[in-house]
Amino acid sequence: MSKLLTDAPAPAKRNTLTKNQLPGWAIWAVAAGSLILGAAVSSLIGFSLVSWALISAVIFVIAGYVVTLSVEGARKAKDRFATNLIFATFIIAVVPLISVIWTVLQNGIAGLSYNLVFTSMNGMTGMVDNETVANGTEVLGGAYHGIIGTLLITMWATIISVPIGLLTAVYLVEYSKGGALSRGITFFVDVMTGIPSIVAGLFAAALFGLIFGPSTRTGFVAAVALSVLMIPVVVRSTEEMLKIVPNELREASYALGVRKWRTVLKVVVPTAISGIASGVTLAIARIIGETAPLLVTAGFVNSINWNVFGGWMTTLPTYIYRQLMNPTSPTNVEPSMQRAWAAALILIIFVMLLNLFARLIARIFAPKTGR
């Protein structure tokens, strides 16, 4: 019996379910083919890594479409085409990010030194830079005054924005009854997030120009300009956080006879504090890199100024801008470039740390709302 069974001719039929389907290795084969073809074509027009990658990608997208079309049909081919394009967009989006970070690292690390972080540009003239280049000595002068300016102005902007933003968010979530005023505030806060930073700077300049005479430029004017940019961000993030505080907590507090304002201060805000803190940190990260409003409000100096209420102030972004666009020594720009890139690296590190810090707070102290 068994002999008979095994002797029966094996069915030569292929599995119909996988008919008209490309095998798994097909897509890799197409990719390899496109890379080779791309190399060939790009070497015809003058080989470079960029043109190779671009041409290969285009060939790959087209070849993937054609191969799928011939085996799997038009619908699958369209799907493959869309998938490839969408993957391509992601790569396109990541390329500038990597390029920016790589450029700043590459140019910035060389300039990071004690001088850069702890000395100002006081007394640094073009002559000094010329000598540095001529003698090949270490670059003198740094961004100390810019770091101080950035920290002070950002601190004052935070001091102005956080109370206003917090109270507004509390009003919107706890007190308003969805009337015209609260809807108006919500709408205009959203609109305010889109105010161009230069307009905020002009507003502060115009405001203080009216009160203290034209061309009043101090750190505080800059802080006011930055607050205009910061307040809406604080309001939005705080509002979101207050909204997810469960109502049971408020009701439990009222049931104990606690007044509304104490409920808000002692129950609602503490519950949401981690989210609020992370929102505020993100808002700081957003304004710390602002350049345009500082150009028109804080002026530019080479020496250290600790007083936000008097005298011009330099911040890191304006320092980078001035060093790049108006090098200290017009004939030997190298030292200025080095200082600018190193300052840019410090600024990016500030911003990244703030972002990381905000995410950490949000993750570690996330409110346990059962959501």
Place this chain on the structure above:
Amino acid sequence: MSQTLTETGRGRTGDKVFSGLTLAAGCLILFVLFCVAAFLLWQALPTFGADPSAISGGNGFWAYIWPIVIGTLIAAAIALVLATPVGVGVALFISHYAPRRLAQGLGYVVDLLAAIPSVVYGAWGIAVLAPALVGPYTWLAENAGWIPIFEGPASQTGKTMLTAGIVLSVMILPIITSLSREIFLQAPKLHEEAALAMGATRWEMIKMAVFPFARPGVISAVMLGLGRALGETMAVAMVLSGGGLIASLIKSGNQTIAAEVALNFPEAYGLRLSELIAAGLVLFVITLAVNMIARWIISRHKEFSGAN
């Protein structure tokens, strides 16, 4: 005993003060927005009343502002044309294509683009992008020079409108992506699964179930990106070597309002100061209008007001 219950208790003043404070803070924001407009208008008034020959260019304010308004629109248009397809694609990638485990991390990566200060983008534009684009521009001028926007001779520094537009598009990409992503994620799961169950491919499912739901949200995301592109200052001020209004995007020339203000304000005084503030006012009005339309579209579709 009964008196303690009806007694007007302690803490009522606290309640009143606190609710008053919150209300005041809310009103202050509206007041500030009003002030922004009012002070700009106040300081800009001398320009509107001034003798036309006293304005830069000598032909009155509108002749002065007209080319830079167009320049602003051109820069924003380039940025949008480049950033919209990429931004929507990246959002789709994160919401529907990337492996679940990776999706959130990839979202952070794109958000990092938003965290980089604009002055750093400007520096990158000068140091990396502009030199890299000189070759392509020369090629464009030679081979596509008959199209007015690619008319040669191409700039040999690469500091042109097109470069500025590309930098702007990188800067507005995260805005379009993060908002679109939120909306794509909110597309009804049941519709998506129904489409897949009927045998639709993933792309057909996205076309039939996700896009119709997300269209208004994506439009408003693009408009918010437009608002940012119109007002972005430093990238343009640093990357573009400005000049009069010209059609070619690969020659130096053109200027935007924001860059014009930032470049000239530090040295301005008197009527010139007022002129620049008036230019800022024009920019404010344009961006305000764009943002209000975008927000209005979002608020009509309350379910995805996932802004910020």
